[in-house]
Amino acid sequence: MRAFLLLTLSLSVLLSVQAQKPHRCKAPPYLEGKLLVVSPEGKTAVFERFSYDAVEQRIRVIASGKEGTQDVFVDFLMLFREGFYYDINYHNKTCVKVPFSGDFIPIEIPINAQHTAQFVIGSLSAPAQGLLVNNWVGSLPELKANYSLSFTEFGCIPVSAYYNVENTGHVLSSYFDVVVGLENPDVFIPPSFCTSAKLLEKNKDEMADFFTALL
Amino acid sequence: MRAFLLLTLSLSVLLSVQAQKPHRCKAPPYLEGKLLVVSPEGKTAVFERFSYDAVEQRIRVIASGKEGTQDVFVDFLMLFREGFYYDINYHNKTCVKVPFSGDFIPIEIPINAQHTAQFVIGSLSAPAQGLLVNNWVGSLPELKANYSLSFTEFGCIPVSAYYNVENTGHVLSSYFDVVVGLENPDVFIPPSFCTSAKLLEKNKDEMADFFTALL
Numbered sequence: 001m002r003a004f005l006l007l008t009l010s011l012s013v014l015l016s017v018q019a020q021k022p023h024r025c026k027a028p029p030y031l032e033g034k035l036l037v038v039s040p041e042g043k044t045a046v047f048e049r050f051s052y053d054a055v056e057q058r059i060r061v062i063a064s065g066k067e068g069t070q071d072v073f074v075d076f077l078m079l080f081r082e083g084f085y086y087d088i089n090y091h092n093k094t095c096v097k098v099p100f101s102g103d104f105i106p107i108e109i110p111i112n113a114q115h116t117a118q119f120v121i122g123s124l125s126a127p128a129q130g131l132l133v134n135n136w137v138g139s140l141p142e143l144k145a146n147y148s149l150s151f152t153e154f155g156c157i158p159v160s161a162y163y164n165v166e167n168t169g170h171v172l173s174s175y176f177d178v179v180v181g182l183e184n185p186d187v188f189i190p191p192s193f194c195t196s197a198k199l200l201e202k203n204k205d206e207m208a209d210f211f212t213a214l215l
Numbered sequence: 216m217r218a219f220l221l222l223t224l225s226l227s228v229l230l231s232v233q234a235q236k237p238h239r240c241k242a243p244p245y246l247e248g249k250l251l252v253v254s255p256e257g258k259t260a261v262f263e264r265f266s267y268d269a270v271e272q273r274i275r276v277i278a279s280g281k282e283g284t285q286d287v288f289v290d291f292l293m294l295f296r297e298g299f300y301y302d303i304n305y306h307n308k309t310c311v312k313v314p315f316s317g318d319f320i321p322i323e324i325p326i327n328a329q330h331t332a333q334f335v336i337g338s339l340s341a342p343a344q345g346l347l348v349n350n351w352v353g354s355l356p357e358l359k360a361n362y363s364l365s366f367t368e369f370g371c372i373p374v375s376a377y378y379n380v381e382n383t384g385h386v387l388s389s390y391f392d393v394v395v396g397l398e399n400p401d402v403f404i405p406p407s408f409c410t411s412a413k414l415l416e417k418n419k420d421e422m423a424d425f426f427t428a429l430l
Contacts, residue, residue, distance in 0.1 A: 122346050122367040125395035129370035131337050131346035152337040155344035180340035
């Protein structure tokens with residue numbers, strides 16, 4: 001009986017020690033949501049809606065906003081397995097297939113990221129008043145960039161992604177209204193006027209990561 | 216029976232219509248928390264810990280960070296009823312009483328603020344993965360500033376405060392780790408070496424609002 005109690009106690013301590021250190025996590029494979037991207041010194045502010053399918057490696061993103069004084073509107077269907085994205089214009093009913101390179105990297109904490117802090121947005125003093133979040137930092141030498149990513153402790157939902165790129169400036173993406181699942185998987189089917197679109201011949205853009213793809 | 220059912224139905228509809236429009240709210244009277252203040256074009260980043268007592272109208276704030284290349288460290292005990300704040304330096308055991316003007320304005324949505332959006336940080340697809348937040352905007356003509364405030368839907372906990380001040384730039388305060396209540400009310404008692412501090416004779420700073428007081 002005593003041995004059993006000791007074993008139980010040891011196991012509890014072991015589990016609680018393991019549980020105290022946040023682990024890197026991967027977001028659910030199907031997500032929909034919105035994000036606000038603000039970049040170099042607040043001159044660019046773009047509002048985006050995205051649908052994300054990590055199983056078939058597809059992202060659809062519709063973005064509108066301002067880059068400096070220019071209005072921006074894009075509608076991209078990114079097919080990572082095929083290695084191209086559709087640049088869709090519903091207004092003109094035109095469609096361009098643009099090649100890009102790089103493996104699909106799902107929404108997750110990168111393997112070399114360092115955990116910096118666990119914090120609460122709002123308050124945990126009462127239910128539904130706060131959200132427990134983890135922050136991770138790291139660098140992407142190939143892009144000469146540092147990043148800071150925040151994900152919810154429960155569910156591994158992205159909250160914000162901050163990139164500081166050498167000689168370019170900083171980009172902050174804030175995620176909100178994220179839904180686990182896909183309300184309408186049709187968003188990954190290109191519209192009929194895309195059937196005859198030809199693949200552009202150009203140097204491939206590097207667009208491997210979900211976060212950098214949406215910048 | 217039918218009349219009763221109709222009455223119940225009408226009341227439910229009435230209540231749900233009322234409930235759908237977020238109301239201005241006031242934060243709980245006792246709060247403690249942290250905030251990160253980032254101001255003009257990211258050159259200032261200050262980390263603050265605050266204790267807030269709306270009943271006795273007192274705020275204690277300890278801030279450290281960088282303003283440009285300068286290190287900043289301040290420890291203020293603001294007594295709105297008395298009309299001065301203690302500028303405390305534990306290291307040198309010195310203390311200055313600095314007069315300021317303006318009524319205490321609690322942490323709340325200002326009366327002329329407009330509701331712009333309700334959004335979710337994270338996701339409501341599962342418990343503990345998301346936080347429902349309301350955003351309000353307005354202007355402070357006396358400061359030539361526009362503001363954007365976000366509070367939790369439940370509990371009225373501040374999440375962020377953004378000010379865009381004409382000719383000065385923008386300031387973003389992000390709140391986190393907020394606790395309802397006061398862990399240690401002693402933070403509002405000035406240290407013993409403040410007893411002999413004399414009130415400075417100077418033009419009074421305007422510091423009426425909780426948010427502007429912490430900038």
